Amino acid sequence: MKILAHLRLLLQITRTHDIARRYFVTNGFDGTLTMLGLTLGFRLSNEVPMEVALSASLGATIALGMSGLSSAYISEAAERKKELRELEEAMLSTLDDSAHARAAQLVPILIALVNSLTPVLLALIIMLPMWATHWGVALPASPLDLAIILAFVLIFLMGVFLGRIGGGFWLWSGLKTLAIAAITSLLILILEI
């Protein structure tokens, strides 16, 4: 509890809790749409063996995670260092032993983890039907179709989450993100034909 309270304080003094939430949504959306595109591509080609689809999806998931981790860490670490330096200049003293210095070190790691783990987790959820088929579990429909449905559901839920943050009507917000997924799918369908 003490660690959690300390982490909350660090996020609070750097005012980064909303940044972490933003990263959660943007990279989560990135990851889900990427997986939707990938799965739709496999579905349309009709001839991709499940092992290949799984390997490609896993590869994309790892790349999404690493991209999220490195990009967020590099940019956030630079931002936090800059802010700490400016604050030290304003305070006319070093802040080495302060929560601000600890925040400058820890907050980029926290944000990088959020930015990295969100798309990985969502991609793994989308891949669940493919894993199930791979492990011999009988499914009521094609694993790729189920993966596509899961991607749509997750995208809708992200919209609902955004709607709740913004204080708007959750269904409307969910339908908006669902429309983005539908347009993406339509574009893929048109280009694949």
Add this chain to the structure above:
Amino acid sequence: MSTVRRLVLDVLKPHQPNALEFAQAIARLGDGYRVRLNVEEVDEKTESTIIVIESNSLDLSKIEETIQSMGGSLHSIDEVEVWGSTSNTL
């Protein structure tokens, strides 16, 4: 032996943690700590504050440590109230 009963400190602090969180962190240092924090001046990144702390026994080093850990800087001790006692001499 003497005990510090009241301190008035001139402290420069960053905007975050805010005045309430800052005062709460100091108040948590001991039972019966009463803290009053007045923001005297607000700059782009800092706030000049006057913090009045009262208790039956104040520990200045702990207070200083807490102020520092919250990113603040103690500029001066503007007022002190110390109670003496002959029961235990130092």
